[in-house]
Amino acid sequence: MEISELLTAETVQLNLKGTGKKEIITNLATLLYDAQKVNDLDKFVGDVWARENEISTAVGNGIAIPHAKSAYVDSAAIAFGRSIEGIEFGEDKCHLFFLIAAGANASNEHLKALSKLSGFLMDEVFRARLLLAETNEDVIDLINEKERAEIAENAQESASEEAVKSIVGVTACTAGIAHTYMSAKALEDAGTELGISVKIETEGSSGTENELTAEEIKAADAVVIAVDRTVDLERFSGKHVLQTSTKQAINEPKKLISAASQAPIYQGTGVANNAEDASSGSKTSAKSIGFGIYKHLMNGVSFMLPFVVAGGILIAISFMFGTGSADPKSADYNAFAAFLNMVGGQAAFALMVPIFAGYVAYSIADRPGLAPGAIGGMIAYLGGSGFLGGVIAGFVAGYVVVGLKKIFSKLPQSLQGLNPVLLYPVFGTFITTVFIQYLINSPVSGFNDQLTAWLSNMNxxxxxxxxxxxxxxxxxxxxxxxxxxxxxxxxxxxxxxxxxxxxxxxxxxxxxxxxxxxxxxxxxxxxxxxxxxxxxxxxxxxxxxxxxxxxxxxxxxxxxxxxxxxxxxxxxxxxxxxxxxxxxxxxxxxxxxxxxxxxxxxxxxxxxxxxxxxxxxxxxxxxxxxxxxxxxxxxxxxxxxxxx
Structure with a gap:
């Protein structure tokens, strides 16, 4: 049973009057009584008040939904009243009022229709159109229109679910801890609810788990890639691949699974390029650029974190032997503590910036960007520009290699084999390191020194x-x-x-x-x-x-x-x-x-x-x-x- 069968033009009042909750309930109940939906007005109103006294039916957003199951209801019905100025309904001022009347033994069909109304009222546009309706018939038309749209949407989802029987995917966040596994769980649970087989491979901090086999990928109807960093997509070539973030997978897993079969077929360009609007497949350039920068940075952070954590913890352990345990001139000096300090500070931390810059470049230009990015990051580290210099080095190296790919693509086919082993690393490294050394290191290192001095001496x-x-x-x-x-x-x-x-x-x-x-x-x-x-x-x-x-x-x-x-x-x-x-x-x-x-x-x-x-x-x-x-x-x- 539809809402439009329960709400009729004669049970709509667009200029509802009243000074409070009592008058509102009585006036709406009178509409139902006059429409012969209720056989005893006073006793029905009494049942509504019995329900109202349990807890107020003002549900927020300027809406009140008084209701009751009553033996004095001849047929389930809804009365709708509107007040543009608003009327106090208990502690809330409301503009839209729905009085729901259900028989003492209301059927499930009636209850489903009534529950549907609550979903419609979550729509801000729908509420606004109710406020702007000029006639009772306009209200009924709005209800009909909303129901038709829902039927069409459900039919589309059902068709999508019918077509898709199996989905595989990959989740990977920056740190590889929380979001990786939360998004995988959300997608798998959504698949269970929709009756679709879903297997998600997680690329977390402890490595790849629940790894997809070639047979599973081949049998899948679509692929969902929910990542905040770069992952290799070559194995998914020829499949419908929907690319999104772990956050969207956590928040909208059903939407992603339903949209996966409509995603573009992946042609094999090497690495993931995150889709901005997985539901529609459309992207705006500004948003794409912004997310692209974020994704490249997060890819670098993801690979850098193990070096940072390992180095930092080892340095911290060395301090357990004494604050001067790594200094040969200190009374606290300990050879083993000095070794740990050297491993953490001179080895792990020295690799931190190059690794970060290398994998930022890798995210942009695939494997050819790794060496120029890492070497550029090392030049930034040695030149004093540190982490900020590494950020610049990673992006410079990545886009330099992207440019070199276009330039060297014009070489004869017989020389194409030189690109990855000679031309990309040599020219990419030369251009990146010259740029970092002569244009970046001096100003950025100066900024770092000033920032460090300020933080060290602030009040x-x-x-x-x-x-x-x-x-x-x-x-x-x-x-x-x-x-x-x-x-x-x-x-x-x-x-x-x-x-x-x-x-x-x-x-x-x-x-x-x-x-x-x-x-x-x-x-x-x-x-x-x-x-x-x-x-x-x-x-x-x-x-x-x-x-x-x-x-x-x-x-x-x-x-x-x-x-x-x-x-x-x-x-x-x-x-x-x-x-x-x-x-x-x-x-x-x-x-x-x-x-x-x-x-x-x-x-x-x-x-x-x-x-x-x-x-x-x-x-x-x-x-x-x-x-x-x-x-x-x-x-x-x-x-x-x-x-x-």
Whole structure:
């Protein structure tokens, strides 16, 4: 049964009058009584009020949906009233009112139609058109139009699902930890729900898992590549390949699976080029360029991280023998500690910038870009421009090699074999290194020196501000571009010998998951049962410096959780900088605190203070869940879906 069968022109009032909830319910019920849908007006109104007294049916966005199951309803029906000025409905001022009347033994068909209404009202455009409707018939036409569009959309999805029987894919985020596996799980769960076989290969920090076989790829109808860095796509040549980000895979897995079979056939150009709008296959040039730059940077960061973490931890371990354990002139000197310090500082950190630049270039130009990028990165490191110089070297090398490919493509076929082993590396390296040495190293190294000197000598007020900004930026997009940029800045300062910013950054990154775990424990009545279970996991993720543990909470309530993340993390970061806490390793978590933090107990205190601040913000701003059903079930789109 459709909504248009329950709502008729005679049960629509576009100039609804009333001074409050009582008059609104009575006036709408009278419409149904006059239309012979209800046989006893007073008793039906009494049933509506009995439901209304349990909890207000104002559902937000200027909408109220009073309703009741009643023995005094002859046939299921809906009355619609509109007030342009708005009428107070309890504590809420509403403009659109739907009174739903269902018989005491309403059928499932009636309930499905009523639940459908809640979905329609989620559409802002649909609500706006209801407010602009001029006649009762216009309202009915809007309902009919919305239902036809839904039928067409469902038919399209069904056709897509019928055509696609098997999908394979790859997920890979920058760090290879949270987003890689979250996106894979989301896609596989969506496939199960849609009745489509989905197998996802994960390229995480521990290597490739759930690896796709040649037979599985051949049998698949389509491929989903959800990555934030470059992955090799050659094995998927000739297949429909949909390219997107891990974030979209987490948020819209069904949409991606449904769209995969309509994606372009991959022709084999070597590496992934992320699609900006997987649902439509269209891209805007500005957005494509922006995401391309981000993807190339993240590819470099992904390959650089193991060198940074290994080097930083080994340096931190060397300090356990004494702050001067690597200095032969110090009384704390220890030969083994000096060796560890050399491995971390002179070997691992020296490779950090070249590896980063090499894989940025690789992301842009495929394998021929690797050598020019890495060598250009080494020239940046030796020339003092450090990580920023490495960023420039990676992009310069990548696009130089792309240009060389076009130039040398005109060579005779007999000489094409010289391109990858001679022409690309030699010319690419020459052009890149000359550019870095004579145009980049001097100004960038000067900027680095000034920045380092300022951070080393700033006053307490500046320390508080810098700590707050760095920690807040790290958590503002939960693993996105700002997160990675902030982390890269911390690494740049770490390699320059300024360890305070990294401590503030790591402090901020641990706070949001711990804070949400605390909130689900202290303010239990404001979270669903599923959220409380997620809160237990969030404690562990926060302790291990996995900021992404807060994503489920941010996705469910972004307007409260994201600002709270920023404030809580900022407070912790500001305190860390103010107290002069330093971190000699580019990683956070309970395993690093004892060996790499100069004041471990003070650092833990900063985390707990920031977490408590965020916990209180979330707990005091969220509304309590008052019914047992809401507490024990995940939140739904609208109350209407579960009222009967």
């Amino acid at each position: 307490s007020a500046n320390s508080l501000l810098i700590g707050f900004i760095l920690a807040a930026l790290l958590v503002s997009d939960m693993g996105g571009p700002l997160n990675k940029i902030t982390y890269a800045f911390g690494i740049q300062m770490l390699t320059a010998g300024v360890n305070g910013p990294m401590a503030a950054i790591m402090c901020g990154g641990m706070i949001p998951p711990i804070a949400l775990g605390l909130a689900t424990t202290i303010f239990r009545n404001k979270f669903t049962k599923q959220e409380r279970e997620t809160g237990k996991v969030a404690y562990v993720l926060g302790a291990c410096f996995i900021t992404e543990g807060v994503i489920p909470f941010a996705g469910a309530d972004p307007l409260r959780v994201i600002p709270a993340n920023i404030i809580g993390a900022g407070v912790g970061g500001a305190l860390s900088m103010a107290f002069g806490i330093t971190l000699s390793a580019p990683h956070g978590g309970i395993f690093v605190i004892p060996i790499a933090i100069n004041h471990p107990l003070l650092f833990v205190a900063c985390i707990l203070i920031g977490a408590m601040v965020e916990c209180l913000i979330v707990g005091l701003t969220k509304k309590a869940i008052t019914t047992e059903e809401a507490v024990n079930q995940p939140a739904k789109k609208s109350e209407v879906a579960s009222i009967f």
